[in-house]
Amino acid sequence: MSDPTELTVRSAEDSDWDAMALLAATCFGAVRQHEATAMWRSLIPAGGAVIARDGSDVVGMALYLDLRLTVPGGAVLPMAGVSWVCVSPTHRRRGVLRKLFAELHERMAGSSYPIAGLEASEGGIYGRFGYGPASVDESLSVDTRTVGFHAGVPDPGGVRIVRPAEQRGRLEEIYERWRLRTPGGLFTPPQLWDEVFADRESARNGGSPFFVLLHDDGFVFYRVHGEGERKSLHVTKFAAVTVDAYVALWRTLIGMDLMDTVTVQAPPGELLPYLLTDARLVRVTGREDGLWLRIHDVPAVLEARTYSADVRVVLDVSDESLGGGGRFALEVADGRARCGRTDAEPDVTTDLSVLGSLYLGAHRASTFAAAGRLQCNDVRLIERLDAAFASEVPAQIGFGF
Numbered sequence: 292m293s294d295p296t297e298l299t300v301r302s303a304e305d306s307d308w309d310a311m312a313l314l315a316a317t318c319f320g321a322v323r324q325h326e327a328t329a330m331w332r333s334l335i336p337a338g339g340a341v342i343a344r345d346g347s348d349v350v351g352m353a354l355y356l357d358l359r360l361t362v363p364g365g366a367v368l369p370m371a372g373v374s375w376v377c378v379s380p381t382h383r384r385r386g387v388l389r390k391l392f393a394e395l396h397e398r399m400a401g402s403s404y405p406i407a408g409l410e411a412s413e414g415g416i417y418g419r420f421g422y423g424p425a426s427v428d429e430s431l432s433v434d435t436r437t438v439g440f441h442a443g444v445p446d447p448g449g450v451r452i453v454r455p456a457e458q459r460g461r462l463e464e465i466y467e468r469w470r471l472r473t474p475g476g477l478f479t480p481p482q483l484w485d486e487v488f489a490d491r492e493s494a495r496n497g498g499s500p501f502f503v504l505l506h507d508d509g510f511v512f513y514r515v516h517g518e519g520e521r522k523s524l525h526v527t528k529f530a531a532v533t534v535d536a537y538v539a540l541w542r543t544l545i546g547m548d549l550m551d552t553v554t555v556q557a558p559p560g561e562l563l564p565y566l567l568t569d570a571r572l573v574r575v576t577g578r579e580d581g582l583w584l585r586i587h588d589v590p591a592v593l594e595a596r597t598y599s600a601d602v603r604v605v606l607d608v609s610d611e612s613l614g615g616g617g618r619f620a621l622e623v624a625d626g627r628a629r630c631g632r633t634d635a636e637p638d639v640t641t642d643l644s645v646l647g648s649l650y651l652g653a654h655r656a657s658t659f660a661a662a663g664r665l666q667c668n669d670v671r672l673i674e675r676l677d678a679a680f681a682s683e684v685p686a687q688i689g690f691g692f
């Protein structure tokens with residue numbers, strides 16, 4: 292076994308991709324279809340993929356995609372979407388990921404990405420690199436057999452059963468409206484839509500092809516699982532930009548007599564249980580982190596979002612692994628922020644990963660303070676931070692990458 296200091300790290304070249312695909316398939320235990328690989332590759336900017344080699348063998352890889360992230364208030368930031376991170380089981384826990392990440396993050400900074408995001412295979416890996424979980428996905432299971440709606444709940448109608456390919460333009464247009472109002476929403480490039488509409492057998496997880504319900508202001512993509520009389524309906528994409536669309540789509544989903552359950556992932560605080568006469572029929576069966584964020588350019592990123600309350604604070608942000616962070620004065624007035632580097636005494640000391648977790652409003656400063664991960668002696672200031680960073684629209688990742 293080579294010492295990791297002997298490994299070379301360099302940009303991935305076209306001729307490396309066969310070896311990279313084999314490494315990724317081995318590490319993730321799944322072979323990705325050639326067409327899907329080509330689609331994701333088309334989203335990698337120049338210099339955005341690095342590999343580690345031991346001799347001529349590719350033993351590690353990491354890359355980022357050129358993505359666009361909506362932040363609270365609707366501004367959109369260029370985001371480096373980190374993906375396909377893997378190190379061969381023959382070379383693990385010897386610092387290969389550290390080397391790859393040092394190189395990759397230097398490149399991101401050089402390419403002016405103010406923020407990076409990823410989805411984590413395991414929760415314990417990325418905090419040390421300044422990434423914090425920034426959205427929460429609850430898995431909901433709705434028992435539809437005895438469900439009923441409260442008398443006052445509207446019945447707006449307007450839902451149609453459609454063939455997805457025939458309504459692609461309208462579905463994309465509604466998704467655009469949804470992602471521009473949803474923190475964590477991501478611009479979906481045309482080649483990714485092509486992949487969605489290709490509806491490959493390998494992407495179905497044993498379920499049926501897509502069914503789609505369409506409303507003027509929302510849509511649902513779902514698959515049916517199971518056979519005979521015990522079928523369940525699994526929602527894979529739910530987007531509603533008005534309450535009417537949300538209620539109308541849920542009435543339609545729940546109106547399917549022959550489905551025992553509807554399962555869906557949604558942020559905490561869904562409206563659905565409040566619509567039903569028996570809210571217990573909506574069970575939370577799981578809770579996961581969704582998007583993780585690492586803030587490279589703290590002033591630019593903090594100034595990009597809007598805020599729900601005024602606050603003035605000096606933040607001291609550490610980033611031991613990758614040398615980012617620093618000390619920043621943040622001043623929020625009338626929902627807009629000004630932020631710059633400062634030498635002033637800090638009011639709050641924390642880690643870059645915590646700032647990433649606060650950014651979209653899915654987690655509170657007071658929770659991190661209670662956990663000893665954010666230090667601040669002023670209880671009122673922590674309350675103001677909670678109020679300022681809250682987001683009316685809950686954070687939700689636009690798509691997996």
Ligand SMILES: CC(C)(COP(=O)(O)OP(=O)(O)OC[C@H]1O[C@@H](n2cnc3c(N)ncnc32)[C@H](O)[C@@H]1OP(=O)(O)O)[C@@H](O)C(=O)NCCC(=O)NCCS
Binds near residue numbers: 318385410416
């Ligand atoms: C996760 C993975 C990339 C780590 O690669 P690696 O080269 O072994 O990691 P390193 O040796 O550079 O470790 C860097 C640090 O992360 C820690 N770490 C690595 N993998 C970890 C894990 N799975 N859980 C918790 N900590 C982990 C190491 O202990 C080390 O910590 P420290 O230096 O702060 O003490 C590798 O195990 C892998 O390919 N796993 C399977 C695929 C996967 O899950 N990829 C991530 C997709 S999001």
